[in-house]
Amino acid sequence: MRIPRNTYRLQITASFDLAAAEGVLDYLTELGADWLYLSPLLAAEEGSDHGYDVVDHSRIDPVRGGAEALTRLAAAATDAGRGILVDIVPNHMGVATPHRNQWWWNLLRNGLASRYAEAFDVDWAANADRLLLPVLGDDADGRSELDRLEVVGDELRYYDNRFPLAPGTADDGADARVVHARQHYELVNWRRADAQLNYRRFFSVNTLAGLRVEVPWVFDESHREILRWVQDGLVQGLRVDHPDGLADPGGYLDRLREATDGAYVLVEKILEGDEALPTSWATAGTTGYDALADFDRLLVDPAGQGALDALEARLQAEAAAPTGDALPASWPDLVHARKRVIADNTLQTEVVRLARLVPGTDASPDAPIVDALAELLACFPVYRSYLPVGIDELRHAAAEAARHRPDLVGAIDGLLPLLGDPAHPLAVRFQQTSGMVMAKGVEDTAYYRYSRLTSLNEVGADPGEFAVDAAEFHRRQQRRQATFPAAMTALSTHDTKRSEDVRARISVIAEIPAEWESTLRILRAAAPLGDAPFENLLWQAIVGSWPATPDRLIAYAEKAAREAGTSTTWTDRNEEFETAMRGLVTACFDDPAVTQTLAAFVDRVRGAGWSNALSNKLVQLTAPGVPDVYQGSELWDTSLVDPDNRRPVDYDLRRGYLARVRDGWLPPVDETGAAKLLVTTRALRLRRDQPERFFRHSPVAAFGAAADHVIAFDRGGAVTIATRLPLGLAAAGGWGDTTVVLADRPVIDLLTNELHPGGTLSVAALLRRYPVALLVPADSADSADTADTADTADTTRTTDPEGSDHAR
Template sequence: MRTPVSTYRLQIRPSFTLQDAAELTGYLKDLGVDWVYVSPILTAEEGSDHGYDVTDPSTVDPSRGGPEGLEALSKAARKEGLGVLADIVPNHMGVASPGQNAWWWQLLKEGRSSKYAEAFDVDWDFGGGRIRIPVLGGDDDLDQLRIVDGELHFYDHRFPLADGTWTEGDSPQDVHNRQHYELVGWRRADAELNYRRFFAVNTLAGVRVEVPWVFDEAHQEIVRWFREELVDGLRIDHPDGLADPEGYLARLKEATGGAYLLVEKILEPGEKLPETFQCEGTTGYDALADVDRLFVDPAAEEFLDDLDARLRDEAEPANYQVMIHGTKRRIADGILRSEILRLSRLVQETSALPRLDVADALAEIICWFPVYRTYLPYGQEILEESIEHAAKHRPELAGVLEGLRPLLLDTTGELARRFQQTSGMVMAKGVEDTAFFRYTRLGTLTEVGADPTEFAVSPGEFHQRMARRQAELPLSMTTLSTHDTKRSEDARARISVISESVPEWELFLGTVQDLTPIPDGPLSALIWQAIAGAWPADRSRLQVYALKAAREAGNSTNWTDPNLEFERHLAAAVDSVFDVPEVGAALENFVAELEPYGTSNSLSAKLVQLTMPGVPDVYQGTEFRDGSLTDPDNRRPVDFQARIDALAELDGGARPARTNEAAKLLVVSRALRLRRDRPELFGGYQPVAATGAAAAHVVAFSRGADAPGAVTVATRLPKALERNGGWRDTAVDLPAKSRDELTGTTFDAGPVPLATLLEHYPVALLVPVD
């Protein structure tokens, strides 16, 4: 098995094709990258910028470069010595436009008799033998149906007609009533849908890859990539949605000849991948959380909690556990109600338990889950504990919960399997997409895969976690930014400085709230932190982010029934940054207060991530400072030419100031090159001791195993460091004579003053020399 030393993620789309990626391989090699990593490239919904709505798994998307584009990228990568990692989407397919998806079209045309009835996850009996398609505004919209060229049309939507179900002169409504599908109002999807989706996205229909022929047909093109040596590894999207993740990974490992596999699996603190999973690790959200918390000042927790309570106009700050129980119930009883009811129908098939109580009890168990899903029998204790918590919280359901226990633990039953598929949906929508926009004391903490109640991580705790990572998952990915992160690494690095600047943050927030109030205290904290983290940013980017954040939070407005008056106030607050001089000046002053320390955090976090145990990924463009917010903001085009030119200047001998954008490029390129060219320096993990008055402000480690290895030294809590008098007598004890890859300066073994070591940059990357 070929494995990567590092990866570089590129978002492939019609405006940046596989051919464009091929043109970048020379730059990626120069940067120090080992593998190029591409977003989904199978044919997707026309116009899709992300590619996760695959409509034809048998072809590489022509709009993304087609098979010739993949061949061009692979050839260019091989020429530069790079591997290729591809993102694939086994859990679902895009069905927004049935005419673009041959599988879905045939299913709608032929119904239960279709070959693809086994491929999609449909509860036919619940739909009266028909698939419910939630595209109408309301049932009155059936009057807008038309028969056009032998198809049923609803505005721009096209649907097939079953053979023999229509003749000239039939009304469109009568023809519709004879089909294997039923067009229904979109609001009915919450409780009445009868096909499995990706989360609550009606246009992404779940696929049953656990069926052998479905796996084969869905992976025929992917297997070809390995047979023809076009691709070296895969990133598997959302494995928690699969019926049998363990079996799927085993099958995929075999089909790809034992290739390198990563799963987009969110591990909660302390959670581990099942040992039976045949993959090399995760996509790195767990690593992101560990790195971020190194740069958060634990002393700020009490003060930010107090501010949070005041913003909520309550005596106490938000209780996160109570909050996520409520947000998960909101999801289970709302947009994912149809999934809960499907589980309850399965219970009714084998039990006389009351149907509504069963649905209530199932939702309650899921809402007590501390993880996305269990993989029975692995994780049985988690399920048992969640049932116990549900019984204590809802004693009136104790009998029903006890009746459900053996059914949910029965690994041979459909209920247990579907329950596991459903729990991750509720977790993702209730926590990531709701609570993370409500729990706002510090935006750094509410990132995908993190537990925001863990406020900070000490260097000692970080060292313990990295030693475990080296021992257990040395080939797992590490990351700081992805296409799914809610704030880029640099936005979070700046926001983390708020933990060292609580009085300044309170003053700034109070000023802007007085001048242009957002009538939702917790949301105001979220929005203004995001604006400060992203600044400078244009008006449209901030408006799109603010509206999405408010609707996801769902407290003052939401997606389905927006509060237009609240949204007017919100938009006015964002506009005030550009239109009200006092607000613009307050923001500029606050950002200026954060910026030097945010830059220090950015360089430090990046060097730690690139040199810690695991396979580091660089998300496209983030070798420069990038203040992106949640998607689609984090998928904007990248100016690669600027980065190519800046790297050439660095390689020509330029030494950027620590505040220069190229300083991050220096850190990224030198760390990636060293990992690729000197792998023997990265075989272990040992903390490097620091002594002196400011020892708490440094994190340092050696990657050596049996011999001296690369040493990383990074600054933490830089504002407090400066406030307390700088490094003073603080030193690190270098295990060998070393040269700093960033400055070229050589240092003898033994204690080295940090004031000297970190004279030019807040970080050092040291290599042993003779």
């Protein structure tokens, strides 16, 4: 297996296709990237910027460049010594436009007689052997929308929607209603999906239909083109999207390993708490959400938890007062409550389908067995089990479900033998369903309702964990190095709800919670919404991403508010609230009372946020694992949730900064973000060109008054020094007598090219210019090459233990 030393993620779209990726290959090589990490390439729905809605597995999307463009990119990458990792989507296909997906089209045309009836995960018996399609709009009587159907040739049309006709069903000239009744599908109102849908979706997305890749021919035909890329040497690795949706993730990975001859494979897997990835899986590890959570929490001040907990409780009480609703007592209680709502509503169709797999029971929506299954799903502590691995999580869920609902103990006890049997259909589907409930209940709802410190509300993270100290951080990195050293690490992804630098600034709030509370009070009074927790969440996003444009902030606010579902929703929008919310954003730009308060707080946290961002970047790029840089994040990245985080990247700007850095520029820490590019390129080049310096994770001891503000570790020849809690450090008077102890030999800081004597070193001297340092032995023959050149004004510098410096 060839393993990347680092990766750089590129979103391949119609506006940034494979040819454009080839066009930035020289820049990425110069930056220090080892492999290119590409978003899905197969033909997707028209206009898709993400590519996770594949409609044709047999070809690369022409709008993304097509097969020839991948061949050219692969050849250029090989010539440059680079590899390519590609995101693949085995769990589902896009079915929004049936005529673009020939598998789905054939299924609709021929029903159970279709070859593809085995490919899609459909419960035919649940709707009299007809596939229920929730595409009709609202009407007065629930039936009149069918009058808008038209028969056009061999198709049934509904506005711009096209559906195939079963052979012979329109030959007698019958009207469209009658012809529709003869089809293998039934068009129904879109609101019926959550309770009555009879095909498995990706979470609650009706236009993404689940595939059964556990069927051998389905795997073969959906992977033939992907495997060609690997077999022909075009691609060296694969990233598997959402393996938790598969019937047998472990079996799938075994099949993929055999088909790729053991290529590098990562899985998009979210781990909860101390949950471990199954060691039996044929994978190098996860895509790094778990690592992201650790990096963020290292930079959060634990002393701020009490004050922010109290603020959150007051805001939640204020929100609940008008309705008299009971408050969730804690984050776990909120999670349970929201998961139960999802199981009872958005994913009710999946829960009822589970109940139909229990022999001899009533599977109506209000039946006790459905209630018991929903409670078990709400209590499940991780995304899913992989039986027999994870049987303890099932038992934990059963105990918790019995505690919440003693009246369901009998039903729960009766379900456990079936749910614990890896071969039973109920157990298989329950494992596929539990992750859906977790994702919708937590990531897509609770994360938008819990406003304590929103930098912690990130994919793969547990907002209930507030901070980790240096000792715990080192323990987790040592475990990563010992278990999955080739797993990916990340700070920003296409799925993150707030980019790395937004979170780095928001985390500063934990250092000054009283100042934040007083600022929030002023902002809420100036632009009230009447939804206290959501206002806290929204103002944190504005502070974290400032300066941002009104359209970006409005788009984020609308999505966040509808996901939270407290004052408006996707399906029942509160226009009065949303108008006020848009007014809040506008006030940031034209209301002096708001603009002055906002500017003052942003000024208070900006520098500390930059310090956090540089520390976070260097720690991630040098810690155990394979670090990924999300496109454009080598400069400040203030993106919010998608599609904001998929905006075009200005590579010309980055080329210019990189050229200056290569010529010796040591940029200041300022609005340009060039200092972050300096940190990124030096760390990436070291990881790529001197991998022998990265084989362990050993904490480096710090001593002195500010020792708690140091995070330092030795990877086996490369030493990282970074700053924690910068406002607290400044309030205490700076580094003072704080030191770190290294081997007694000279070292060079690759960021500044400054020479240090080794041994006991002053942190003030090491971090004189930047809040981070990257040290290697000065006697290394090629350290100077890795560091490029130093500041042209003083090309080689040495620093004494007291922090004064002089040219040598």
